[in-house]
Amino acid sequence: MAAELIRIVSRSSPMALAQVERVRVELAALHPGIRTEVVPVTTSGDRWMGDLAALGGKGAFTKEVDAALLAGEADLAVHCLKDVPADRPLPAGTVFAAYLERDDIRDALVHPGGLTLDLLPAGTRIGTSSVRRIAQLAASHPELECVPIRGNANSRLAKLDAGEVDALLLAVSGLERIGQQDRIAEVLSVEAMCPPIGAGILALQCREDDTATIDAVSGLGHPGTWREAAAERMFLHVLQGHCNAPIAGYAKAERDGRLSLRGRVFSPDGKRIMDAHEWAGSLSPEDLGTSCALALKRQGAAELISGIPH
Numbered sequence: 356m357a358a359e360l361i362r363i364v365s366r367s368s369p370m371a372l373a374q375v376e377r378v379r380v381e382l383a384a385l386h387p388g389i390r391t392e393v394v395p396v397t398t399s400g401d402r403w404m405g406d407l408a409a410l411g412g413k414g415a416f417t418k419e420v421d422a423a424l425l426a427g428e429a430d431l432a433v434h435c436l437k438d439v440p441a442d443r444p445l446p447a448g449t450v451f452a453a454y455l456e457r458d459d460i461r462d463a464l465v466h467p468g469g470l471t472l473d474l475l476p477a478g479t480r481i482g483t484s485s486v487r488r489i490a491q492l493a494a495s496h497p498e499l500e501c502v503p504i505r506g507n508a509n510s511r512l513a514k515l516d517a518g519e520v521d522a523l524l525l526a527v528s529g530l531e532r533i534g535q536q537d538r539i540a541e542v543l544s545v546e547a548m549c550p551p552i553g554a555g556i557l558a559l560q561c562r563e564d565d566t567a568t569i570d571a572v573s574g575l576g577h578p579g580t581w582r583e584a585a586a587e588r589m590f591l592h593v594l595q596g597h598c599n600a601p602i603a604g605y606a607k608a609e610r611d612g613r614l615s616l617r618g619r620v621f622s623p624d625g626k627r628i629m630d631a632h633e634w635a636g637s638l639s640p641e642d643l644g645t646s647c648a649l650a651l652k653r654q655g656a657a658e659l660i661s662g663i664p665h
């Protein structure tokens with residue numbers, strides 16, 4: 356039976372709701388006959404303002420969303436792929452039916468004075484709890500001070516405005532989704548700040564037996580993004596990173612079909628950097644991800660990652 360109504364479960368942050376809105380708009384264009392409804396949930400990651408590792412780290416933003424889907428309270432979940440753990444399979448009974456066309460993968464500096472990273476005075480307090488951003492900033496700008504900050508992007512911007520920190524590092528795509536791209540002082544190149552696995556990708560998750568919803572949303576998928584996501588997620592899966600492991604990387608599907616993957620692992624203080632960059636050639640995206648992860652393991656990445664407390 357074809358879908359008539361698709362109930363979309365969403366966290367209630369402005370970014371999550373904007374993501375759902377994009378899905379509704381794209382779905383309405385593809386299937387004008389299908390109605391959509393939003394089912395809001397709050398996740399433990401949204402409620403808890405402390406260290407994410409204390410929550411068991413990964414999955415803090417996805418657990419309650421998965422539960423609503425599996426319980427049949429909703430038919431579709433929209434996830435930021437970068438928040439979905441890759442070291443374990445998706446929750447049993449669920450599948451990714453599509454990845455939307457990827458947004459900007461870069462991080463941005465938000466600084467009220469409009470300064471760029473290189474011009475920030477020593478001791479400037481950068482609000483970020485991301486081990487990936489902290490390690491890379493320690494390597495490139497040791498004179499800056501990272502201070503922990505949590506909460507959704509809007510609440511972080513409010514904390515910046517309240518003077519709790521001097522600047523923020525946030526994803527360009529996230530700032531665009533909440534309409535705050537005007538606050539960007541500098542877009543950081545992927546060389547300056549290697550993005551997280553899955554950056555800028557929205558994944559559409561369904562129950563695996565719900566062929567009506569899967570059929571309805573699979574047309575929203577973007578083939579190049581699918582290949583990039585497959586390579587990146589396998590890379591992360593083989594590395595088996597934990598939530599305190601500074602891991603970064605991104606795949607790029609060129610217009611001519613060629614696929615490349617850059618992967619990096621850092622020590623938390625940024626003093627050690629392992630780097631791999633490979634082209635897929637005849638390899639599948641998944642095998643490219645595995646190959647890059649193995650290249651980093653040969654450089655000692657497994658020992659580095661397991662040596663970081665978690």
Ligand SMILES: NCc1[nH]cc(CCC(=O)O)c1CC(=O)O
Pocket residue numbers: 435436437438508524525526528529553554555556557
């Ligand atoms: N960790 C929260 C989160 N999850 C996804 C994004 C940004 C959007 C994306 O990369 O899909 C953000 C905010 C941020 O890191 O600035």
